[in-house]
Amino acid sequence: MITVENLSKSFWGNTGPVVALEDVTLDVPTGTITGVVGPSGSGKSTLARLVALQERPDSGVIRVDGFNTAALDPRRLRAARRRIGVVTQGDLLPQRTAAGNIALPLEQAGVDGPQRREKVGKLLDLIGLTDKAARYPDTLSPGQRARVEVARALVGDPGLLLADDPTKSLEADAAAGVLTVLDRARAELGATVLVVTSDAGVVRRIADDVAILADGRVAESGNLLSLVQDSTSQVAQSLLPSIDVAKGASAGYDRVAEVILIGFAAVGALLPEATARFSTNISVIGGGLTRVGETPVARFLLGLNGLRADQALGWITERGGVVRPQVGLARSIAA
Template structure:
C-alpha cells in the first residue's frame, strides 16, 4: 500500500518570479497489487508527484508512506533500502549494450551471480515478449520495444512497486498497447504494484484499476475506474466514455431521451432488449457507442424512448445496475 498524505511541492522560479507550485495538498491511496493511473494535462504536476513517490524529491509538506512507513523519516541506509523496493522506468537505455545487457545491468550492480542473473533476464525478456531480440542493440528496436526493455530493466531487481512516468509518450499508437500490456503483466504475473502517470486518459481505460485526475497540482477526482462511470458529473468518466452527439431533431422524434451507461457483458448485450420487450416500449440508440475498460465492455448510449411505460422501463434498467441520467424531452411532451 502506498499512501500519499497532503503533499505539497514548490520550486523556485528565479530571482524575480514567485515560486512555482507543482503540487497542492495531494492525497492518494494505492492498494498493493493494483495498477493505479494518475492522469492530467501537461504541467499538472504528474512528474513531480512521481518523483516524490519515487523518493527522488522531498515534498515541502505532507508524507509518502509505504505500508505505513513514513519515508520522510528515512535517511542513509534505510532510505537506500526503501528505494530498492521501487522500480523506476527510465527510458534512457545504454546504447552500446544489448537488450539482454540492459536488463541485466541492475543485477550486475547488485552482484547477482551469472546463472541466476541469466535466468532472471530470460524471465523478463519473456514477460515483455522480446526474447528473440536479446542480442540486438536498442538502436535496432522500435520506440515501443525500447520502452518495454526499460520496463524489464526496472523490474530486474524484483521491486514491489513499479513507477512509470508517461510510459507511452512518443510511442506510435499501434505499439502503445504492447507497452501497457507489459505493465499489466508486471502486476498480474510478478505481483508488483504499478503506478502510471500519463496525459492520455485512455491509458486508464485500457489497464488501470483506479485513477486520479490531477490538474494544476491538485487532485480533482479519484476512485475506482469502473465505479466512476456512474458518478454524475464525473470528469474522468466523461473523458473515458464514448462521446454522445445528437441533434434536437433526433431527440424530437421520441417521447423522451436519456443517457445510459451499461457495464459488463450481460448489461451491454441483453438489458435494453429485455426491458423493451418486458414493458412494451421502444428503446432506440440515437447516440454514443461501445468501448472496453480492460476486459470489461462498457456502453454509453443516448436512447430515444417511446411508450406509455417508459418510466417503468428506465427504472427497471437502473435497478439492474445501469446508470440513467440526463433526461431530454421530445416534442410530444413539450407540446403537452
C-alpha cells in the same frame, strides 16, 4: 500500499516560487494499477519523482507499506528506494544488448551469472522479446526499447513499478505493447503499478484506480469503473463516448434518457430484454461503446415510446444501469 498524504512541493522560478503540487492526497492500493492523468504542467512528473523518493516534499507524508519515508534513516531509505522500480526513457546503454541492459542492476548488486541469466530470461519472456536478447538498442524499435526499459525496472522485484508517460511519442501498436507489459507485471509478478500520463486512453486501457491532477491538485480520484458510472465526472467525460445529437433528433419520444451500461451482460442484453418485457420501443439516439480494461461500457442517449417506458427505465436501473432522464426532451405519456 503507497499512501501520499497532503503532499506539497514548490520550486523557485524566474519570477518567484512555483507551486507544483498542493495538498495532494492519493492511495495506490497494493496489487492494482493506478493511473495519474493530467496535462503538461499539472504536477504529475513532480509527483512521480516524490513517490520514487528521488526528491523530498516541502510538506506532507509519503508512506510505503505504512512507514513514513521522511522518518527513515539513510540506510532504510535506500532500502525503500530499492523496492520501487522506476521506468526510465531513452536511458538504455547503447553498447549493451537488450539482455545486458536488463541485467545491469543485477550485476551492480553482485548477483551471480546463473541467477542473472535466469532472471533476465524470465523478463525477456514477459516483455515478448526473447528473440531480441542479443540485439542492441539502436536495432530495436521504439516500442521494443520501451519494453526493455520496463523489464530493467522490474529486475529487482520491486513492490511498486512507477512509469512516467511510458507511451509518450509511441505509435498506437507500440504503446499497446508497453501497456500489455505493465498489465502483465501486475498480473504475473504481483507488482503494484503507478502510471503517470497525459493520455486518458492509457488509464482506460489498464488502470483500476485513477486520479486526475489539475494545477497541482487532485481534482478527482477513485475506482475507475465507479467513476465512469457518473457521466458528470471528469473521468467519465474523458473516457466515455460523447453524445452528439442532431437538432430535433430527440423529438417524438415519450421518454428520453442517458444510460450507462457496464459489463458484457448489461451492454448486450438489457436493452433488448427491456424492449420485450415492457412492450416499449427503445431507440439509440446517440452515444456509443468503449472498453475500460477488458470491460465493455456503453453510454447511450435513448428514446423510448410506449405506455410502460418509465417501468422499462426503472427495470434497467434495478439491473445496474445508470439512468439519467432528460427532462424537457420528451412528451408526456398519456394515461
